[in-house]
């Protein structure tokens with residue numbers, strides 16, 4: 001199982017969480033990555049943790065002020081990028097453009113979607129993986145794997161072989177196992193670690209059942 005921790009714009013310490021994630025990954029063998037703010041990519045990558053961008057723009061080098069160039073994310077140490085997160089929705093043409101930009105820069109890609117129908121469409125754009133996240137469960141602590149397990153199984157069917165992650169409300173080892181049992185190959189989570197009083201304990205207990 002792939003565990004991708006999205007730090008969003010939470011007021012956490014990205015270096016502290018990245019260092020913890022690097023240690024837990026090394027100690028357990030579980031693939032764990034951290035997606036910080038773009039400005040923190042290089043510092044997070046320096047900790048040795050697998051580092052992901054939260055987004056890259058559908059642009060090439062040129063006059064694009066305020067954009068996130070895929071090559072710049074890669075140069076800063078990103079190995080992959082999320083696209084079309086529920087909190088950063090893109091138009092179809094921009095998802096495709098950002099996917100091509102990420103490919104050009106050698107970044108692994110995950111396209112997020114709300115439901116199985118969107119997962120089917122996202123998979124056709126040929127990302128490395130897709131992630132299903134019902135927006136109404138994000139940040140609630142109620143895991144999608146329990147609240148609506150059919151969303152995960154239907155997404156796995158709809159993805160036609162593209163690996164599926166699930167996210168929203170994932171915070172415990174039990175949630176992780178439930179996601180795996182439903183066919184997910186990873187989880188996308190944020191508040192369960194980024195807003196935890198003790199991120200180390202939160203992350204260690206999350207991966208414990210698969211370590």
Ligand SMILES: O=C[C@H](O)COP(=O)(O)O
Pocket residue numbers: 006133137138139140141167168169170188189190191192
């Ligand atoms: O990117 C992460 C997801 O939006 C899930 O967030 P959450 O774990 O706080 O529910």
